[in-house]
Amino acid sequence: MSVARILASKGKTIHTIAPHRTLLEAARSLGEKRIGALVVTGADGQVLGILSERDIVRALVAGVGALDDAVSKHMTEDVVMCRISTSLHELMEQMTHGRFRHVPVLDGGEQLAGLVSIGDAVKLRLAEMEAESRAMRDYIATA
Numbered sequence: 501m502s503v504a505r506i507l508a509s510k511g512k513t514i515h516t517i518a519p520h521r522t523l524l525e526a527a528r529s530l531g532e533k534r535i536g537a538l539v540v541t542g543a544d545g546q547v548l549g550i551l552s553e554r555d556i557v558r559a560l561v562a563g564v565g566a567l568d569d570a571v572s573k574h575m576t577e578d579v580v581m582c583r584i585s586t587s588l589h590e591l592m593e594q595m596t597h598g599r600f601r602h603v604p605v606l607d608g609g610e611q612l613a614g615l616v617s618i619g620d621a622v623k624l625r626l627a628e629m630e631a632e633s634r635a636m637r638d639y640i641a642t643a
């Protein structure tokens with residue numbers, strides 16, 4: 501099972517924000533869209549970073565004034581990405597080792613094809629496990 505399967509069911513929408521936008525604007529966007537992270541992109545769509553709700557919470561430790569800071573000040577620049585061909589197992593390993601819950605997906609080239617969250621990965625893994633256990637039950641019943 502690969503990341504392509506997740507995108508086939510959830511769609512390819514990627515919510516982005518420009519680096520000069522403020523943390524307040526980012527927080528509003530996360531709240532309105534009910535998501536946990538925004539991919540920070542430049543004028544020509546290149547990935548400059550990722551900003552998650554955790555970055556905003558961390559910034560707020562310095563005071564609510566941080567909400568006026570630019571997104572670029574608090575985003576993570578070194579973004580780990582996967583490909584549509586990445587397996588579910590590899591994706592879950594990336595998230596576990598990197599301790600993050602969001603991974604932008606690249607198509608065969610360098611274009612963004614979507615974003616997967618840990619919730620998407622767990623949902624697909626559960627469906628996989630249910631299918632495996634159903635197949636095992638059917639096998640036992642007919643053996």
Ligand code: AMP
Nearest residue numbers: 550552554576578579580600601602603
């Ligand atoms: P998350 O668990 O996704 O809310 O993110 C936790 C931390 O990891 C935050 O500082 C994010 O900016 C960062 N982060 C989230 N996703 C990625 C990613 N794909 N690559 C690198 N850092 C990330």
